Amino acid sequence: MHYYDLYADDTGESHWRDVPVALAEKTFAPPAKAIEISEIAPATGMLFLRLRAGWNEPIHPTPVAQSLICLRGRVRVTASDGDTREIGPGDVWRMADTHGKGHHTEVISAEDFECVITQHWDPAG
Template sequence: MRYHHLYSDDQGESRWQEVGIHLTERVFAPPAQGILVSEPEAAHSVVFLRLPAGWDEPAHTSPIRQLLICLKGRVCVTASDGDTREIAQGDIWRMEDLTGKGHHTRVIGTEDFEAAIVQFA
């Protein structure tokens, strides 16, 4: 498992990196057998969003540390350094570019983009 991580460097540029999710076998839901699971991380809230087909926004920073899980549709996200990622159904995008130049997002194709967002404390 992996996620797309967007962060701000010391010069204010937003940059991408691919991050692998470390899983360890443990009993997660007793009495079920052990399964591979990541370490828990405290969350503040969960929101759902829909961006209509054709949606195109100006560049901005992430308002809070958050993790987006794409449920439907596709977006193209461009970091301020020019590197892009396409986020599609099943992809995970961790947003931590809280300062600097931010990123630009636009919906690709004719389908609306739908996602669940976990916001961290």
């Protein structure tokens, strides 16, 4: 299990990295048996988003740190360094490029792109 992480370096260039998700066996819902789960990631909210088929946006940074879980459709996301990822059903994309050059997103499927987004808690306020 992994997620796609899009981040900006100190110069504002955005880059991709694939991050493995660490799972540990824990009791999550007693009296059910222990299951493999990850650590909890703090979040401030959740929203649903739809990008219509053919949607193609200008390059921009993400407004806040957030994670996207694709439900339907496909997008191609290009980091400012030129590296791309295709995000489709079941993929998780963590957006952390909140400054700098940002990224470009284009719907590449014939159907609309639909997803759930969780916005991350920022301890800096």
